[in-house]
Amino acid sequence: MGLLEGQTAIITGAASPRGLGKATARLFAEHGCKVAILDLDAALAEEAAADIGEAHIGLACDVTRRADCDAAAATVIEAFGHIDIVVNNAGITQPLKIMDIRHENYDAVLDVNLLGTLHMSQAVIPHMRERKSGKFVNMSSVSAQRGGGIFGGPHYSAAKAGVLGLTKAMARELAPDGIRANAICPGFIATDITQGKLTPEMKEQILAGIPMGRAGEASDVAGCALFLASELSSYVTGSEVDVNGGSLI
C-alpha cells in the first residue's frame, strides 16, 4: 500500500528529466498518487507524465502567469476530481554577483521562484479550503539559509528566502482549513541546474563543505517531499527541512 494511495498532486517544473520535480513525480506515482506534471513546454510535460505511467497528465503552465496556474488547476480537477498536493518546484537561477544584478535579472528570478509559488498556491487554495485538506511542499534552497552559493546569485537567495517566509505564512493562515505547508531546502543536488557548469576545482570546493562527502541525488529530495506530502508528516507544518548532506552543521 502506497503512502499516497488515492491522492493527486500537481508538481510544477517537473518535466526536466533529471530534475527534482520529475524524481518527486516518479516517487509519488510509485506510492499510488496521480500526478500532473506542469512545465513550460506541453510536449515535454506530456512526455514526462507518460514516462512515469499511464494515470498521469502533463500540462503547459508558466507559473509566472496566474492565468496559466488557474487553467492548469481547473484541468487537473476535471481530470482527477480533486487536488491533494501541490509541489511548488519550478525554479531558475543565475550565477550573478550583487553589482551585476539588473532589474530584468531580479524580475526573472523572483517571478519564477517566488511569484510562481504564490500563483500556483492561490490557484489551488480555494479548492483545498472547500475540501478542508491539502498539502503544499515548496522548494526553497540552502542558498536562502547561507546567502548564496556557486550557482545562485543574491537575487536567487532572496527569492528562496522569500519562499521560506511565504511557506510559514501559508502554514499559519491555512492551518485552520486543514491545509499544511512546508519547505524543502536542498543543498547541492546533481540535476540540470547544477550539471555541466562545474570545473573540477569548483566541485572539490563544494564537496569539501558537505560532511557526507557527496552531492545529493534527486531521489534524496523526492523522499523528503514524499514525507511532507504524506500523513507521515501529519503534525508538521511551517517547517523548513534541510536535504543537504549536513552542509549547515
Ligand code: NAD
Ligand atoms: P531543473 O532546471 O532541472 O528543473 C527546473 C524546471 O523548472 C525545468 O523543467 C524548467 O523548465 C522549469 N521552469 C522554469 N521556469 C518555469 C516557469 N516559469 N514555469 C514552469 N516551469 C518552469 O532544476 P532542479 O535542480 O530540478 O530544481 C528544482 C527546484 O529545486 C528549483 O526550484 C531549484 O531552485 C531548487 N533547488 C535545486 C537545487 C539543486 O542543487 N539542484 C538546490 C536547491 C534548490
